[in-house]
Amino acid sequence: MEITIDRDKCIGSGACVLASPEVFDQDEDGIVVVLDESPGSAEHASVLEAVRACPARVIEVE
Amino acid sequence: MITRSTSPQRIVVVGFGAAALAACQELRALGWSGDLTILSQESTWPYDRPPLTKGYLTGQMSRDRLDLADNDGIAGLDADVRLGVCGARLVVDEHRLEDSAGTIHTYDALVIATGVRPRRLPGTDARNTYALRTVLDADRLRIALTGAKNLVVVGGGFLGFEVAGSARTLGVEVTVIEPLRIPLADRLGTTIATRLLSLHQENGVRVLASTSVAEVSQVSQDVVVRLQNGQTLATDVVLEAIGCVPDTAWLEGSGLDLRDGIVCDAWSRAAPDVFAAGDVAKWRHLGLRRDVRVEHRMNATEHGRAVAGAILGHGVPYTPVPFVWTDHYGVRIQVAGIVQPEGIPLLLQGDPEDDTFVVGWQGNQLEAAAGWNAARELMPYRRQLAATIGRPDVTEEGA
Numbered sequence: 001m002e003i004t005i006d007r008d009k010c011i012g013s014g015a016c017v018l019a020s021p022e023v024f025d026q027d028e029d030g031i032v033v034v035l036d037e038s039p040g041s042a043e044h045a046s047v048l049e050a051v052r053a054c055p056a057r058v059i060e061v062e
Numbered sequence: 063m064i065t066r067s068t069s070p071q072r073i074v075v076v077g078f079g080a081a082a083l084a085a086c087q088e089l090r091a092l093g094w095s096g097d098l099t100i101l102s103q104e105s106t107w108p109y110d111r112p113p114l115t116k117g118y119l120t121g122q123m124s125r126d127r128l129d130l131a132d133n134d135g136i137a138g139l140d141a142d143v144r145l146g147v148c149g150a151r152l153v154v155d156e157h158r159l160e161d162s163a164g165t166i167h168t169y170d171a172l173v174i175a176t177g178v179r180p181r182r183l184p185g186t187d188a189r190n191t192y193a194l195r196t197v198l199d200a201d202r203l204r205i206a207l208t209g210a211k212n213l214v215v216v217g218g219g220f221l222g223f224e225v226a227g228s229a230r231t232l233g234v235e236v237t238v239i240e241p242l243r244i245p246l247a248d249r250l251g252t253t254i255a256t257r258l259l260s261l262h263q264e265n266g267v268r269v270l271a272s273t274s275v276a277e278v279s280q281v282s283q284d285v286v287v288r289l290q291n292g293q294t295l296a297t298d299v300v301l302e303a304i305g306c307v308p309d310t311a312w313l314e315g316s317g318l319d320l321r322d323g324i325v326c327d328a329w330s331r332a333a334p335d336v337f338a339a340g341d342v343a344k345w346r347h348l349g350l351r352r353d354v355r356v357e358h359r360m361n362a363t364e365h366g367r368a369v370a371g372a373i374l375g376h377g378v379p380y381t382p383v384p385f386v387w388t389d390h391y392g393v394r395i396q397v398a399g400i401v402q403p404e405g406i407p408l409l410l411q412g413d414p415e416d417d418t419f420v421v422g423w424q425g426n427q428l429e430a431a432a433g434w435n436a437a438r439e440l441m442p443y444r445r446q447l448a449a450t451i452g453r454p455d456v457t458e459e460g461a
Protein backbone atom coordinates (compact mmCIF):
# COMPACT_ATOMS: atom_id res chain seq x y z
CA MET A 1 0.00 0.00 0.00
CA GLU A 2 1.34 3.43 -1.04
CA ILE A 3 -0.23 6.62 0.35
CA THR A 4 -0.30 9.92 -1.50
CA ILE A 5 -1.91 13.10 -0.23
CA ASP A 6 -2.94 16.46 -1.67
CA ARG A 7 -1.95 18.67 1.27
CA ASP A 8 -3.42 21.83 -0.31
CA LYS A 9 -6.89 20.33 0.00
CA CYS A 10 -6.56 19.37 3.67
CA ILE A 11 -8.91 21.28 5.98
CA GLY A 12 -7.30 20.00 9.17
CA SER A 13 -10.28 18.04 10.40
CA GLY A 14 -8.13 15.38 12.02
CA ALA A 15 -10.47 12.60 10.93
CA CYS A 16 -7.54 10.65 9.48
CA VAL A 17 -5.59 10.90 12.74
CA LEU A 18 -8.57 9.61 14.68
CA ALA A 19 -9.00 6.72 12.24
CA SER A 20 -5.35 5.74 11.84
CA PRO A 21 -3.06 7.36 14.43
CA GLU A 22 -0.01 5.23 13.55
CA VAL A 23 0.00 6.47 9.96
CA PHE A 24 -1.29 10.06 10.12
CA ASP A 25 -0.40 13.07 12.22
CA GLN A 26 -0.99 16.83 11.94
CA ASP A 27 1.34 19.83 11.89
CA GLU A 28 0.79 22.94 14.06
CA ASP A 29 -1.93 24.19 11.69
CA GLY A 30 -3.71 20.86 11.81
CA ILE A 31 -2.68 19.96 8.27
CA VAL A 32 -2.10 16.26 7.66
CA VAL A 33 1.37 14.71 7.89
CA VAL A 34 1.91 11.13 6.72
CA LEU A 35 4.10 9.25 9.18
CA ASP A 36 4.41 6.11 7.09
CA GLU A 37 3.88 6.26 3.33
CA SER A 38 3.90 2.49 2.85
CA PRO A 39 2.33 1.06 6.00
CA GLY A 40 2.30 -2.67 6.69
CA SER A 41 -0.80 -4.80 6.35
CA ALA A 42 -1.75 -4.34 10.01
CA GLU A 43 -2.62 -0.71 9.18
CA HIS A 44 -4.44 -1.24 5.87
CA ALA A 45 -7.94 -1.34 7.31
CA SER A 46 -7.44 1.81 9.37
CA VAL A 47 -5.90 3.66 6.40
CA LEU A 48 -8.88 2.75 4.19
CA GLU A 49 -11.15 4.06 6.94
CA ALA A 50 -9.13 7.32 6.98
CA VAL A 51 -9.52 7.63 3.20
CA ARG A 52 -13.29 7.40 3.50
CA ALA A 53 -13.60 9.52 6.64
CA CYS A 54 -11.62 12.42 5.20
CA PRO A 55 -14.19 15.13 4.35
CA ALA A 56 -11.93 16.64 1.70
CA ARG A 57 -10.78 13.45 -0.08
CA VAL A 58 -7.15 14.35 0.51
CA ILE A 59 -5.77 10.83 0.85
CA GLU A 60 -5.28 8.32 -1.94
CA VAL A 61 -3.93 4.78 -1.72
CA GLU A 62 -2.61 2.43 -4.36
CA MET B 63 -28.88 -2.72 14.95
CA ILE B 64 -31.19 -2.51 11.96
CA THR B 65 -31.41 -5.77 10.09
CA ARG B 66 -32.92 -6.00 6.68
CA SER B 67 -34.06 -9.11 4.89
CA THR B 68 -33.32 -7.84 1.39
CA SER B 69 -30.93 -5.26 0.06
CA PRO B 70 -32.70 -2.25 -1.53
CA GLN B 71 -32.87 -2.19 -5.33
CA ARG B 72 -33.61 1.51 -5.84
CA ILE B 73 -32.25 4.34 -3.75
CA VAL B 74 -33.17 7.98 -4.38
CA VAL B 75 -31.15 10.82 -2.86
CA VAL B 76 -32.57 14.35 -2.65
CA GLY B 77 -29.92 17.07 -2.46
CA PHE B 78 -26.34 16.80 -3.69
CA GLY B 79 -24.16 18.52 -1.11
CA ALA B 80 -21.45 17.06 1.10
CA ALA B 81 -23.81 14.78 3.05
CA ALA B 82 -25.50 13.35 -0.05
CA LEU B 83 -22.17 12.80 -1.78
CA ALA B 84 -20.74 10.97 1.25
CA ALA B 85 -23.85 8.77 1.45
CA CYS B 86 -23.58 7.84 -2.24
CA GLN B 87 -19.83 7.19 -2.06
CA GLU B 88 -20.28 5.01 1.00
CA LEU B 89 -23.14 3.02 -0.56
CA ARG B 90 -20.84 2.10 -3.45
CA ALA B 91 -17.85 1.52 -1.16
CA LEU B 92 -19.97 -0.96 0.79
CA GLY B 93 -20.55 -2.85 -2.45
CA TRP B 94 -24.15 -1.86 -3.11
CA SER B 95 -24.82 -2.09 -6.86
CA GLY B 96 -28.50 -1.10 -7.19
CA ASP B 97 -30.04 1.85 -9.05
CA LEU B 98 -29.11 5.24 -7.64
CA THR B 99 -30.90 8.47 -8.58
CA ILE B 100 -29.77 11.87 -7.27
CA LEU B 101 -31.83 15.07 -7.50
CA SER B 102 -29.95 18.33 -7.08
CA GLN B 103 -31.41 21.79 -6.88
CA GLU B 104 -28.07 23.36 -7.70
CA SER B 105 -26.80 22.85 -11.22
CA THR B 106 -23.20 22.02 -10.26
CA TRP B 107 -21.41 18.95 -8.88
CA PRO B 108 -21.10 18.98 -5.09
CA TYR B 109 -18.70 21.62 -3.81
CA ASP B 110 -17.34 22.69 -0.45
CA ARG B 111 -19.04 25.60 1.31
CA PRO B 112 -16.54 26.52 4.07
CA PRO B 113 -14.15 28.32 1.65
CA LEU B 114 -17.03 30.59 0.54
CA THR B 115 -16.47 32.84 3.55
CA LYS B 116 -12.70 32.39 3.46
CA GLY B 117 -10.26 31.87 0.57
CA TYR B 118 -12.88 31.80 -2.16
CA LEU B 119 -14.35 35.14 -1.07
CA THR B 120 -10.96 36.83 -0.97
CA GLY B 121 -10.06 35.37 -4.36
CA GLN B 122 -7.16 33.26 -3.06
CA MET B 123 -8.89 30.00 -3.90
CA SER B 124 -10.12 29.17 -7.39
CA ARG B 125 -13.50 27.67 -8.26
CA ASP B 126 -12.14 24.25 -9.25
CA ARG B 127 -10.64 23.82 -5.77
CA LEU B 128 -14.15 23.86 -4.30
CA ASP B 129 -15.23 20.67 -6.05
CA LEU B 130 -15.76 17.72 -3.71
CA ALA B 131 -15.45 15.20 -6.53
CA ASP B 132 -13.96 15.26 -10.03
CA ASN B 133 -15.60 13.78 -13.13
CA ASP B 134 -14.14 10.34 -12.38
CA GLY B 135 -15.48 10.51 -8.85
CA ILE B 136 -18.97 11.35 -10.08
CA ALA B 137 -18.81 8.66 -12.79
CA GLY B 138 -17.75 6.18 -10.11
CA LEU B 139 -21.07 6.69 -8.35
CA ASP B 140 -22.79 5.09 -11.34
CA ALA B 141 -25.83 7.26 -10.64
CA ASP B 142 -28.57 8.96 -12.60
CA VAL B 143 -27.78 12.53 -11.49
CA ARG B 144 -30.42 15.15 -12.33
CA LEU B 145 -28.95 18.62 -11.88
CA GLY B 146 -31.37 21.49 -11.46
CA VAL B 147 -34.20 19.13 -10.47
CA CYS B 148 -35.75 19.31 -6.98
CA GLY B 149 -37.65 16.92 -4.81
CA ALA B 150 -41.12 18.49 -4.94
CA ARG B 151 -43.58 16.18 -3.17
CA LEU B 152 -43.21 13.11 -1.03
CA VAL B 153 -45.83 10.59 0.04
CA VAL B 154 -44.16 8.46 2.67
CA ASP B 155 -46.90 5.83 2.86
CA GLU B 156 -46.67 5.14 -0.86
CA HIS B 157 -42.87 5.31 -1.17
CA ARG B 158 -43.45 7.90 -3.84
CA LEU B 159 -41.47 11.02 -4.66
CA GLU B 160 -42.40 13.53 -7.33
CA ASP B 161 -39.71 15.86 -8.65
CA SER B 162 -39.95 19.42 -10.00
CA ALA B 163 -39.84 18.09 -13.57
CA GLY B 164 -42.97 16.06 -12.87
CA THR B 165 -41.26 12.67 -12.81
CA ILE B 166 -42.48 10.16 -10.24
CA HIS B 167 -39.79 8.13 -8.48
CA THR B 168 -40.45 5.06 -6.40
CA TYR B 169 -37.79 3.95 -3.98
CA ASP B 170 -36.79 1.18 -1.62
CA ALA B 171 -34.84 3.74 0.39
CA LEU B 172 -34.87 7.54 0.25
CA VAL B 173 -32.13 9.83 1.57
CA ILE B 174 -33.03 13.48 2.20
CA ALA B 175 -29.96 15.71 2.45
CA THR B 176 -31.31 19.09 1.41
CA GLY B 177 -29.36 21.20 3.89
CA VAL B 178 -30.47 24.58 5.18
CA ARG B 179 -31.03 28.01 3.69
CA PRO B 180 -30.24 31.40 5.15
CA ARG B 181 -32.85 33.04 7.35
CA ARG B 182 -33.64 36.48 5.93
CA LEU B 183 -34.69 39.71 7.57
CA PRO B 184 -38.37 40.28 6.93
CA GLY B 185 -39.41 42.75 4.26
CA THR B 186 -36.03 43.99 3.09
CA ASP B 187 -36.20 45.48 -0.38
CA ALA B 188 -32.84 47.25 -0.25
CA ARG B 189 -30.37 46.65 -3.05
CA ASN B 190 -26.91 45.34 -2.16
CA THR B 191 -28.27 43.19 0.64
CA TYR B 192 -26.95 39.64 0.52
CA ALA B 193 -27.02 36.27 2.21
CA LEU B 194 -24.39 33.58 1.75
CA ARG B 195 -24.97 29.88 1.21
CA THR B 196 -24.09 28.98 -2.37
CA VAL B 197 -21.15 29.64 -4.65
CA LEU B 198 -23.39 32.01 -6.64
CA ASP B 199 -24.09 33.94 -3.45
CA ALA B 200 -20.33 34.16 -2.84
CA ASP B 201 -19.72 35.41 -6.40
CA ARG B 202 -22.37 38.11 -5.97
CA LEU B 203 -21.00 39.17 -2.60
CA ARG B 204 -17.46 39.32 -3.92
CA ILE B 205 -18.52 41.52 -6.82
CA ALA B 206 -20.44 43.79 -4.43
CA LEU B 207 -17.41 44.09 -2.14
CA THR B 208 -15.11 45.00 -5.01
CA GLY B 209 -14.99 48.75 -4.90
CA ALA B 210 -17.27 48.98 -1.86
CA LYS B 211 -16.16 51.24 0.95
CA ASN B 212 -18.09 49.61 3.73
CA LEU B 213 -19.99 46.51 4.74
CA VAL B 214 -22.48 45.97 7.54
CA VAL B 215 -22.75 42.38 8.73
CA VAL B 216 -26.05 41.63 10.45
CA GLY B 217 -25.37 38.81 12.90
CA GLY B 218 -22.04 38.04 14.55
CA GLY B 219 -21.94 34.25 14.25
CA PHE B 220 -19.31 32.06 12.61
CA LEU B 221 -20.36 33.05 9.11
CA GLY B 222 -20.71 36.78 9.86
CA PHE B 223 -17.30 37.11 11.48
CA GLU B 224 -15.54 35.02 8.86
CA VAL B 225 -16.92 37.31 6.16
CA ALA B 226 -15.97 40.34 8.27
CA GLY B 227 -12.35 39.10 8.39
CA SER B 228 -12.26 38.39 4.66
CA ALA B 229 -13.75 41.80 3.86
CA ARG B 230 -11.06 43.47 6.00
CA THR B 231 -8.34 41.71 4.00
CA LEU B 232 -10.05 43.15 0.89
CA GLY B 233 -9.72 46.61 2.43
CA VAL B 234 -13.42 47.12 3.16
CA GLU B 235 -14.55 48.85 6.37
CA VAL B 236 -16.70 46.47 8.38
CA THR B 237 -19.31 46.84 11.12
CA VAL B 238 -20.80 43.73 12.74
CA ILE B 239 -24.10 43.95 14.61
CA GLU B 240 -24.84 41.25 17.17
CA PRO B 241 -27.42 40.92 19.98
CA LEU B 242 -25.10 38.96 22.29
CA ARG B 243 -22.85 40.97 24.59
CA ILE B 244 -19.87 38.82 23.61
CA PRO B 245 -20.47 37.52 20.10
CA LEU B 246 -20.11 33.75 19.72
CA ALA B 247 -19.83 33.22 23.49
CA ASP B 248 -22.67 30.71 23.15
CA ARG B 249 -20.70 28.63 20.65
CA LEU B 250 -17.12 29.10 21.83
CA GLY B 251 -17.38 29.96 25.51
CA THR B 252 -16.39 33.36 26.87
CA THR B 253 -12.61 32.80 26.97
CA ILE B 254 -12.19 32.12 23.26
CA ALA B 255 -15.03 34.44 22.21
CA THR B 256 -13.41 37.35 24.09
CA ARG B 257 -10.05 36.72 22.45
CA LEU B 258 -11.73 36.45 19.04
CA LEU B 259 -13.56 39.74 19.56
CA SER B 260 -10.26 41.49 20.36
CA LEU B 261 -8.66 39.94 17.29
CA HIS B 262 -11.37 41.38 15.06
CA GLN B 263 -11.20 44.77 16.75
CA GLU B 264 -7.41 44.84 16.33
CA ASN B 265 -8.00 44.20 12.65
CA GLY B 266 -10.28 47.18 12.41
CA VAL B 267 -13.72 45.58 12.61
CA ARG B 268 -16.25 47.72 14.45
CA VAL B 269 -18.46 45.47 16.59
CA LEU B 270 -21.80 46.79 17.85
CA ALA B 271 -22.79 44.19 20.45
CA SER B 272 -25.93 43.90 22.61
CA THR B 273 -28.05 45.35 19.85
CA SER B 274 -29.95 44.13 16.84
CA VAL B 275 -31.26 45.40 13.54
CA ALA B 276 -34.77 46.81 13.27
CA GLU B 277 -34.84 47.53 9.56
CA VAL B 278 -32.74 47.68 6.42
CA SER B 279 -33.91 50.07 3.71
CA GLN B 280 -32.77 51.84 0.58
CA VAL B 281 -32.28 55.61 0.79
CA SER B 282 -31.10 56.89 -2.63
CA GLN B 283 -27.65 55.34 -3.23
CA ASP B 284 -27.14 54.07 0.32
CA VAL B 285 -28.43 51.11 2.20
CA VAL B 286 -29.54 52.32 5.62
CA VAL B 287 -29.48 49.97 8.60
CA ARG B 288 -31.57 51.05 11.57
CA LEU B 289 -30.83 49.45 14.94
CA GLN B 290 -33.25 48.67 17.76
CA ASN B 291 -31.53 51.37 19.81
CA GLY B 292 -32.44 54.00 17.19
CA GLN B 293 -28.94 54.36 15.74
CA THR B 294 -28.69 54.33 11.93
CA LEU B 295 -25.80 53.32 9.68
CA ALA B 296 -25.45 54.10 5.99
CA THR B 297 -23.45 51.54 4.04
CA ASP B 298 -22.68 50.23 0.56
CA VAL B 299 -23.28 46.56 1.23
CA VAL B 300 -25.19 44.52 3.82
CA LEU B 301 -24.70 40.84 4.59
CA GLU B 302 -27.49 39.13 6.48
CA ALA B 303 -25.88 36.40 8.57
CA ILE B 304 -28.63 35.59 11.02
CA GLY B 305 -28.55 31.83 10.84
CA CYS B 306 -30.30 29.26 8.72
CA VAL B 307 -33.51 27.28 8.54
CA PRO B 308 -33.82 23.67 7.37
CA ASP B 309 -34.91 23.38 3.74
CA THR B 310 -38.06 21.34 4.33
CA ALA B 311 -40.92 23.45 2.91
CA TRP B 312 -41.41 20.90 0.11
CA LEU B 313 -42.00 18.17 2.68
CA GLU B 314 -45.06 19.76 4.30
CA GLY B 315 -47.82 17.16 4.19
CA SER B 316 -45.44 14.29 3.48
CA GLY B 317 -46.08 12.65 6.83
CA LEU B 318 -42.62 13.47 8.21
CA ASP B 319 -42.08 15.22 11.54
CA LEU B 320 -40.61 18.62 10.62
CA ARG B 321 -40.03 20.38 13.92
CA ASP B 322 -36.68 22.15 13.34
CA GLY B 323 -35.44 19.88 10.58
CA ILE B 324 -36.39 16.32 9.71
CA VAL B 325 -36.83 14.47 12.99
CA CYS B 326 -35.18 11.03 12.95
CA ASP B 327 -34.46 8.16 15.29
CA ALA B 328 -30.98 7.11 16.42
CA TRP B 329 -30.39 5.43 13.03
CA SER B 330 -31.28 8.65 11.17
CA ARG B 331 -34.57 7.13 10.05
CA ALA B 332 -37.42 9.64 9.63
CA ALA B 333 -40.03 7.08 8.51
CA PRO B 334 -39.88 3.54 7.15
CA ASP B 335 -37.22 3.58 4.39
CA VAL B 336 -36.76 7.36 4.67
CA PHE B 337 -33.45 8.65 6.05
CA ALA B 338 -32.04 12.15 6.52
CA ALA B 339 -28.44 13.35 6.75
CA GLY B 340 -26.44 16.53 7.20
CA ASP B 341 -27.62 20.01 8.16
CA VAL B 342 -31.31 19.19 7.61
CA ALA B 343 -31.45 16.16 9.91
CA LYS B 344 -32.36 16.21 13.58
CA TRP B 345 -31.61 12.83 15.05
CA ARG B 346 -31.61 11.13 18.43
CA HIS B 347 -28.01 11.17 19.65
CA LEU B 348 -27.75 8.34 22.17
CA GLY B 349 -24.41 9.59 23.51
CA LEU B 350 -25.69 13.12 24.21
CA ARG B 351 -29.12 11.75 25.16
CA ARG B 352 -31.01 14.33 23.15
CA ASP B 353 -32.12 15.25 19.66
CA VAL B 354 -29.49 17.24 17.84
CA ARG B 355 -29.10 18.94 14.50
CA VAL B 356 -25.56 19.90 13.53
CA GLU B 357 -24.81 22.47 10.83
CA HIS B 358 -21.11 21.70 10.43
CA ARG B 359 -19.03 20.34 7.63
CA MET B 360 -17.55 17.29 9.36
CA ASN B 361 -20.99 16.10 10.34
CA ALA B 362 -22.16 16.17 6.72
CA THR B 363 -19.56 13.57 5.71
CA GLU B 364 -19.89 11.42 8.83
CA HIS B 365 -23.67 11.51 8.73
CA GLY B 366 -23.88 10.65 5.04
CA ARG B 367 -21.68 7.63 5.63
CA ALA B 368 -23.70 6.56 8.66
CA VAL B 369 -26.96 6.72 6.70
CA ALA B 370 -25.50 4.54 3.94
CA GLY B 371 -24.64 1.94 6.58
CA ALA B 372 -28.09 2.16 8.13
CA ILE B 373 -29.78 1.68 4.73
CA LEU B 374 -27.75 -1.43 3.99
CA GLY B 375 -28.49 -2.89 7.39
CA HIS B 376 -25.10 -2.57 9.04
CA GLY B 377 -25.84 0.71 10.72
CA VAL B 378 -25.19 1.43 14.35
CA PRO B 379 -26.68 4.40 16.24
CA TYR B 380 -25.07 7.59 14.97
CA THR B 381 -23.15 9.11 17.89
CA PRO B 382 -20.48 11.47 16.51
CA VAL B 383 -18.60 14.05 18.55
CA PRO B 384 -19.88 17.33 17.03
CA PHE B 385 -16.91 19.18 15.56
CA VAL B 386 -16.54 22.61 13.98
CA TRP B 387 -13.65 24.76 12.91
CA THR B 388 -13.63 28.45 12.02
CA ASP B 389 -10.83 30.62 10.60
CA HIS B 390 -10.01 34.28 11.32
CA TYR B 391 -6.87 36.12 10.11
CA GLY B 392 -4.88 32.88 10.07
CA VAL B 393 -6.11 31.76 13.50
CA ARG B 394 -8.00 28.49 13.46
CA ILE B 395 -10.47 27.74 16.26
CA GLN B 396 -11.77 24.19 16.64
CA VAL B 397 -14.52 22.97 18.93
CA ALA B 398 -15.34 19.35 19.75
CA GLY B 399 -18.43 18.41 21.73
CA ILE B 400 -21.22 20.74 22.83
CA VAL B 401 -20.07 23.88 24.63
CA GLN B 402 -21.91 24.66 27.87
CA PRO B 403 -22.30 28.44 27.54
CA GLU B 404 -23.16 28.85 31.24
CA GLY B 405 -20.36 26.60 32.42
CA ILE B 406 -16.96 28.01 33.34
CA PRO B 407 -14.34 26.66 30.96
CA LEU B 408 -11.27 24.99 32.43
CA LEU B 409 -7.91 25.80 31.00
CA LEU B 410 -6.64 22.48 29.67
CA GLN B 411 -3.47 23.69 27.99
CA GLY B 412 -1.59 26.96 27.67
CA ASP B 413 -2.91 30.36 28.66
CA PRO B 414 -5.65 32.49 27.02
CA GLU B 415 -2.96 35.06 26.11
CA ASP B 416 -0.81 32.44 24.34
CA ASP B 417 -0.65 31.74 20.61
CA THR B 418 -1.98 28.26 21.34
CA PHE B 419 -4.36 27.14 24.08
CA VAL B 420 -7.13 24.66 24.83
CA VAL B 421 -10.15 25.11 27.10
CA GLY B 422 -12.69 22.49 28.15
CA TRP B 423 -16.06 22.04 29.80
CA GLN B 424 -16.37 19.37 32.42
CA GLY B 425 -19.53 17.96 33.97
CA ASN B 426 -19.45 14.40 35.24
CA GLN B 427 -17.18 13.87 32.29
CA LEU B 428 -15.55 16.08 29.66
CA GLU B 429 -18.42 17.69 27.68
CA ALA B 430 -16.50 19.75 25.15
CA ALA B 431 -13.06 21.11 24.34
CA ALA B 432 -12.05 24.07 22.20
CA GLY B 433 -8.65 25.01 20.85
CA TRP B 434 -7.16 28.30 19.69
CA ASN B 435 -4.62 27.40 16.99
CA ALA B 436 -4.33 24.05 18.70
CA ALA B 437 -5.27 21.30 16.23
CA ARG B 438 -2.71 18.82 17.55
CA GLU B 439 -3.16 19.74 21.21
CA LEU B 440 -6.92 19.18 20.90
CA MET B 441 -6.53 15.59 19.66
CA PRO B 442 -6.30 13.82 23.02
CA TYR B 443 -9.49 15.56 24.15
CA ARG B 444 -11.26 14.62 20.93
CA ARG B 445 -10.28 11.00 21.60
CA GLN B 446 -11.55 11.29 25.15
CA LEU B 447 -14.88 12.69 23.90
CA ALA B 448 -15.16 9.95 21.29
CA ALA B 449 -14.74 7.38 24.04
CA THR B 450 -17.63 8.81 26.08
CA ILE B 451 -20.11 10.68 23.85
CA GLY B 452 -19.28 8.37 20.96
CA ARG B 453 -19.72 5.12 22.87
CA PRO B 454 -22.91 5.31 24.89
CA ASP B 455 -22.94 2.33 27.22
CA VAL B 456 -26.70 2.23 27.54
CA THR B 457 -29.32 1.32 24.99
CA GLU B 458 -31.81 4.08 25.50
CA GLU B 459 -34.22 2.80 22.89
CA GLY B 460 -34.51 -0.25 20.68
CA ALA B 461 -34.15 -0.42 16.92
Ligand SMILES: Cc1cc2nc3c(=O)[nH]c(=O)nc-3n(C[C@H](O)[C@H](O)[C@H](O)COP(=O)(O)OP(=O)(O)OC[C@H]3O[C@@H](n4cnc5c(N)ncnc54)[C@H](O)[C@@H]3O)c2cc1C
Pocket residue numbers: 076077078079080081082101102103104110111112113114115147148149150175176177178194195196221309312339340341342356357358359360362385386387388389
Ligand atom coordinates in the same frame (compact mmCIF):
# COMPACT_ATOMS: atom_id res chain seq x y z
C1 LIG C 1 -20.46 30.01 3.73
C2 LIG C 1 -20.36 28.82 4.62
C3 LIG C 1 -19.22 28.60 5.39
C4 LIG C 1 -19.13 27.48 6.22
N1 LIG C 1 -18.00 27.29 6.98
C5 LIG C 1 -17.90 26.22 7.79
C6 LIG C 1 -16.74 26.01 8.59
O1 LIG C 1 -15.79 26.80 8.57
N2 LIG C 1 -16.70 24.93 9.40
C7 LIG C 1 -17.73 24.02 9.46
O2 LIG C 1 -17.64 23.07 10.22
N3 LIG C 1 -18.84 24.19 8.71
C8 LIG C 1 -18.96 25.26 7.88
N4 LIG C 1 -20.09 25.44 7.12
C9 LIG C 1 -21.18 24.44 7.20
C10 LIG C 1 -21.05 23.31 6.17
O3 LIG C 1 -20.70 23.79 4.92
C11 LIG C 1 -22.38 22.56 6.11
O4 LIG C 1 -22.56 21.93 7.35
C12 LIG C 1 -22.44 21.51 5.00
O5 LIG C 1 -22.34 22.11 3.75
C13 LIG C 1 -23.74 20.73 5.09
O6 LIG C 1 -23.84 19.80 4.04
P1 LIG C 1 -25.26 19.22 3.59
O7 LIG C 1 -24.93 18.26 2.49
O8 LIG C 1 -26.02 18.77 4.77
O9 LIG C 1 -26.09 20.46 3.02
P2 LIG C 1 -25.78 21.41 1.79
O10 LIG C 1 -24.33 21.53 1.56
O11 LIG C 1 -26.56 22.65 2.03
O12 LIG C 1 -26.40 20.63 0.55
C14 LIG C 1 -27.79 20.49 0.35
C15 LIG C 1 -28.11 20.60 -1.12
O13 LIG C 1 -29.46 20.23 -1.33
C16 LIG C 1 -30.06 21.13 -2.25
N5 LIG C 1 -31.53 21.10 -2.08
C17 LIG C 1 -32.30 21.78 -1.18
N6 LIG C 1 -33.61 21.47 -1.35
C18 LIG C 1 -33.65 20.56 -2.35
C19 LIG C 1 -34.72 19.85 -2.99
N7 LIG C 1 -35.99 19.98 -2.59
N8 LIG C 1 -34.41 19.00 -4.01
C20 LIG C 1 -33.12 18.84 -4.44
N9 LIG C 1 -32.07 19.48 -3.85
C21 LIG C 1 -32.34 20.33 -2.84
C22 LIG C 1 -29.43 22.44 -1.90
O14 LIG C 1 -29.57 23.35 -2.97
C23 LIG C 1 -27.97 22.01 -1.66
O15 LIG C 1 -27.26 21.99 -2.86
C24 LIG C 1 -20.21 26.56 6.28
C25 LIG C 1 -21.37 26.79 5.52
C26 LIG C 1 -21.45 27.90 4.69
C27 LIG C 1 -22.69 28.14 3.89
Ligand code: SF4
Pocket residue numbers: 009010011012013014015016017030031032053054055056057058059
Ligand atom coordinates in the same frame (compact mmCIF):
# COMPACT_ATOMS: atom_id res chain seq x y z
S1 SF4 D 1 -9.05 13.77 7.37
FE1 SF4 D 1 -8.51 14.79 5.45
S2 SF4 D 1 -8.96 16.95 5.81
FE2 SF4 D 1 -8.94 15.97 7.79
S3 SF4 D 1 -6.83 16.27 8.54
FE3 SF4 D 1 -6.89 14.27 7.53
S4 SF4 D 1 -6.30 14.70 5.43
FE4 SF4 D 1 -6.81 16.67 6.33
